[in-house]
Structures are given as C-alpha cells and as structure tokens.
Amino acid sequence: MSEVKTDLNSFDSRLDLNNLDKSNWKTYRFDEIAKNISERVDPNNTDLKVYIGLEHIDSESLHIKRHGTPDDVNGQKLKFYKGDIIFGRRRAYQRKAGIATCDGFCSAHALVLRANSSVIEPELFPFFLHSDQFMNRAIDISVGSLSPTINWGTLKNQSFILPPxxxxxxxxxxxxxxxxxxxxxxxxxxxxxxxxxxxxxxxxxxxNISKNDRKDTAIGLLPSSWKVVPLTEVAWFQEGPGLRKWQFTDEGIKVINVTNLVEGKLDLTLTNRHVSLEEFNAKYQHFECDENDIVIASSGNSYCKHGVVKKHDLPLMMNTSVIRFKPLDGVDFNYLNQFLKSKSFKKQIDKLITGAAQPNFGPFHLKKVLFPLPxxxxxxxxxxxxxxxxxxxxxxxxxxxxxxxxxxxxxxxxxx
The missing domain is CATH 1.10.287 (Helix Hairpins)
Incomplete structure (x- = not known):
C-alpha cells in the first residue's frame, strides 16, 4: 500500500485533489449527463461484424478486448457506435463499463451510453462511470434478487455532481x-x-525436445528418457473427512475448505470454522495438515484450485472437498507442485469426470491420473x-x- 500512497501524493500535488473546491460544481440528472442509445439490431439481418456480450467486458476495466460475432447470438440486440460506453445493467456489482472501439451491437442486458458533451467531456465520462459514487448508486437501484438489473427509467433520474x-x-x-x-x-x-x-x-x-529424442505418450510428447507413471507412484494423497456444520466451533483447530482456495493461494481469512480440540484429538488427528502440504479443491466451481500450506497456517485440518498431497521419495516438491496446478493435470481430471452433474473428483479418479516423470x-x-x-x-x-x-x-x- 505504500506505493499507492507515494504515487497518489505525487499526482495530488498537481491538482490538490485532497482540497478540491466543489462550490461551483453543478448537479445533473443522469439523462442530462448521458444519452441512452436504444437502436435495435437483428443479428440475423445486419452488416455489423462485432458482437459484445457482458462476458466480453472485464470487471473494473475501461477497455473491451474480446468480442463475438453475429453467429453467436439470436434475438434483438442494441447497436453501439465507436466511442459509446457499453455498461452492464445486469449484475452491476460486477462493475462492467467498457469503451467501444468500433461500431457493432451488444447484449440487451447492457445499456449503450453516450456522453452529453455539453455537460461532460466524452473522454472523462468512462472514468465517471467507474467511480464508486456511480457504481454504488447503480447497485442500489438494481431490482431483482437472482439477477439484479437496472432500469433506465430509474437510472435517468439519479443526480450526480460534476466539475465545470x-x-x-x-x-x-x-x-x-x-x-x-x-x-x-x-x-x-x-x-x-x-x-x-x-x-x-x-x-x-x-x-527443447528434438525430433529424434521424443516419444508420443498418453499425455503428449515427452523426452525418450522420461516415464509416464500413475500419480500414486509419485505422490501420497488424502481426502478430507466430510465434517458437518454442527461440528464446527469458534475455537480449536482451524478447518480448510474449498472457499479458502483462491487465485493459487490458501487464504484462511475467508472462513472461521474450527473443530474443538477434544473432538480433533479423539477423531481427526490423522487429517491434520503439515507444512508444505499441497491442497487442492476437489468439487464445485473451485475444483482444481490449488494452494500450499505454510508454517503460519498451522495448526490446520482438512474438510471434505479438499485433498492434500505430499511427494514420495525421489520426487521433487516443486515439480510435483507445478504438475498439480498445471493445465495438464486439470485436463486429465476434466476427462475423468466428464458427464458428472457437478465437478467432483476423489482418490478413485486420482489413481487414473498419469504423471510425466523425468x-x-x-x-x-x-x-x-x-x-x-x-x-x-x-x-x-x-x-x-x-x-x-x-x-x-x-x-x-x-x-x-
């Protein structure tokens, strides 16, 4: 955070943002700040080549870097022009508002907004849309529980203060x-x-595999000297015990579950579940994690998410839907760790659980995983x-x- 403060101070010195005089700033309704462009497009009858859905807009980014084509969609869509802002009115908490770099059409779950240049400069408008003031207001006025959505009729009457x-x-x-x-x-x-x-x-x-020094295997081309072995020959693994909610306490041995595995890290601050020391000692000591255990989520949308137990995480035990791994003798920890978080590992898991109603794997599947062994x-x-x-x-x-x-x-x- 110190880097943020340093840079912020250097920028502040130019404009003194900490002491902005807003006494002569004016308040405008949103429909005075921006126009809602509502031209309709039939994807099956258009010369436009670019389709942008909400899935193509990154959260908290002004820039749209992906797009689809008319063949991807059906039904009436909204036309946008170069420079317009495509704002995701569905699930506004995702903070999606990107600048169109060409003409095209977009999802009807978006609003196509165009700055009123007599009130706000078009170059400033997208930054305004990404402010907490605007985004929080958009979230507040969204309606619906499963997929909260903003109505233009409500948004247009919201008031915001703008600089001259x-x-x-x-x-x-x-x-x-x-x-x-x-x-x-x-x-x-x-x-x-x-x-x-x-x-x-x-x-x-x-x-650097040369053509003369490689072989085709079940998991791709490998050097001729390498082996393909079952994962069971290089790693010990153990599945969690399947604890129930009524077993959790506020103190005792911390319990890890899939929620704690995010972005390749183990984050124990995201949950506060424990098992009492008495119950742990009586039933669950063999599920206690050790430093450098590799832990992987085995079910739900987080399946194959990965982390490593550090010394400061201990004491810690596993719960259901988490599997821990240790390298066996003759296997390097870093190499095993890299394999377990690789696309190669996940690709094999995906094949093994194809057709399942929900992503879920366990020791039965892991015994079929193949490992490239130098x-x-x-x-x-x-x-x-x-x-x-x-x-x-x-x-x-x-x-x-x-x-x-x-x-x-x-x-x-x-x-x-």
Missing part, C-alpha cells in the same frame, strides 16, 4: 496518465501469462525451480497491477 467543463480537461489528463500505466502493466502481465503457459508446457513435457531428480529440480520463478514473476506483476488499479480508483473517487 473548463476543469474537466485537467482530470482527463490525470486519469489518462494513470490508465496508460494500468494498460502497460496489463500488457506485461498478459505476456507473462503466455510465457508461463509455454514454459509450463515445455517444462512438464521436457524442454529421468533424474536433478532434472525435476531444474524444471520445478524454473516454473516456480515464472510463478513468482506472475505474482509480482499481479501485485503491481493491483496497486496501479487501486491508485486509479483512488484518484477517480477523489474527484467524483
């Missing part, structure tokens, strides 16, 4: 500078993702370290990008 036109260019320059920083870090992060994927594929299937422990160590370095780089880039996004939102909220 003569001040807006200063804020545009400020916000655009920070946005360029976010974009630059996003580009670097995406390149690292591509690099990590290619390195993972090369690492878990042998680096010839020597030294090669495992080398590959494991290389992949770990790539992951560390990714974590650093994600942290830096998050800091820049915090800075961007802080600046926007100081103005709006």
């Amino acid at each position: 036109k003569e001040m807006q260019s200063k804020f545009i320059n400020l916000f655009s500078s920070v946005n360029e920083l976010v974009n630059a870090k996003t580009i670097v992060l995406n390149r690292q993702k591509v690099f990590n994927f290619s390195r993972e594929k090369a690492g878990l299937h042998g680096e 010839e020597s422990i030294d090669e495992q160590i080398h590959i494991g370290l290389k992949l770990e370095e790539s992951d560390d780089r990714m974590d650093l880039l994600l942290e830096n990008l998050d800091i820049s996004k915090q800075l961007q939102l802080s600046l926007i909220n100081k103005v709006f």
